[in-house]
Amino acid sequence: MDLDELLWAGADAQAQALRDGTVTAPDLLEAVFDRIDAVDVRLNAFRIRYTDSARAAAARAQGRLEAGERTPLLGVPVAVKDDLDVTGDVTGMGGRPQFEPAEQDAPAVARLRAAGAVLVGHTHTPDRCLWPFTETLTHGATRNPWHLDHTPGGSSGGSAAAVAAGIVGAATGSDGGGSVRIPAGFCGIFGLRTTRGLIDMGTEEHWHGLASIGPLGRRVADAAAMLDVLAEEDHPGGLYRDSADADPGRLRIALSWWTPLGKPPVEAQRKQAVRETAERLRALGHEVTEADPPLGPRPTSQFMVRYLRGVADDAAMLPHPEWLEPRTRRIAAMGRRIPDRVLARTRAAEAGLDEKMRRFFADFDVILQPGWTGRAPRIGRFHGSGASTTLSAVSLGIPYFPTWNVLGYPAAAVPAGRDSGGLPMGVQLVGPSFSEHRLLSLAGQVERAHPWAGDRPPL
Template identity: 65%
Template structure:
């Protein structure tokens, strides 16, 4: 956490992030949110257990952790897909040699190029409505706790040669908790909390409202001191 915070000090051009890691937070109201915009997804038992254990550990540190649902419903999902597809198309259009890309990436860019400007404008404008819905939620909760990946990441090359729909559907089932925060733009801390049965790390997300970076670093630093992990190294 200290490394991440020091990097933010440099990138932001202001101090205070690194110091926040060493400053314990006050008792916080943390919402444990299991549902995504598309419902509660299937999750590997060891990942679910890691999130529940993290909630208990945060309670042991003096924080109040209660289960809650976000007031957003399914709204973030179409906004995410609109911005994701069009974003790929816009990025590819700026490349000097798009022919060097994998065929799947070129097809994905082609699909995104069919997203009209008015639809992209709708997605960007609708973001304000999502923020408005979260005002009341963050009046009752300081931060959010959610899973990161819901199962072990796929092996390299697992989707090589697969089509757009197959790849997006398969990858999406692994990371259903990420798109909401890609749309909202809230600060998120990805915190290692354990390891699965083959030694791969398991993480959770801590999410806060706009401007809560220092609070997230403070809580993450407190958690890391209570449950250190940096001495864990894979065997050579």
């Protein structure tokens, strides 16, 4: 396999090639840099690339490989979303950096570095990771490799675009309301929002428990290999990478069209993609039944209280909140109106929702739902829009995502074909807490039966 083909093969295949000695870590990295030079002027996926430090890391990784050491990502180039600290670099989170360069890595970055992954650079996010599109006044628009006039989603848009464009085989994302699943769906790759607490996010709780870190990859195996590095070492169930190849057994799958806002309109092609996924699951031997979680409307207020107050608390810690974009400042102002007692009551109410879902998951193993309800928005769709207008508009696309952030459950974004305009479509698979092994096994089974990673965007 030549280097260009290896870039498209994904992180797991790259790790295997490095172990086999058919490519060296320095040569693979230079191919990544060549790819960035060729396509990122159009995509704008990276805020910065770590040319010198990455070359040094690739050389060290090659030495470890030649000494016989093996890790899931040893020598593999990966991208890091610009919400995680990388030693020596600022963490911009989509805007003008508010702090000096980091003196130490975020825990997830430290784990990647210790495993020998080669950090290529920081990828773009919307301002403070607020939105499901990646466009900022500071850095401009990040574009979808499948159609440059459309967004790759957000807030992990830069990471998803870099993976979909064949630059890196895996990248970190984070998901506080769909921010891994939305860009994975928009870009036709696999993404996994992980269980709250599975991956160390440091001492601060993000958006009052809504957010977690998750991997993005061209294939299920890529994300699984990254999760083996990112997750705590004592996780039960063995290696996540092994689960991607394992037979999940016959599962009871609930096909749900429910959201806390009722059953919203879903664009016809995307609704059909969900139905076709259900038929594919049945053909694989699973029991698929239409059934809705018994949660009612409460997750909506749960999410909004924690999201708005989370943004406000984030902004309050910044030395220069006046540098934030106008609609970010407005969202923060809304959040400041939420009293501590309301936040505390909201957090306490999560237990009741979790108890209802525990009973639901006694009858079902996995939930199948739509992803984003329509086509990926065009670049500039929200440029100049105020906070309320933007929030109302994106709410029409995201209703199937936030409930699982409220509960802290894992959810996988699985590609489900492309629409008539050539844009990818996706569905999501949801499980109870710490069911990542099950979701990876099921998604891996779907991928083996209906591969998606061979399709390449027409850059």
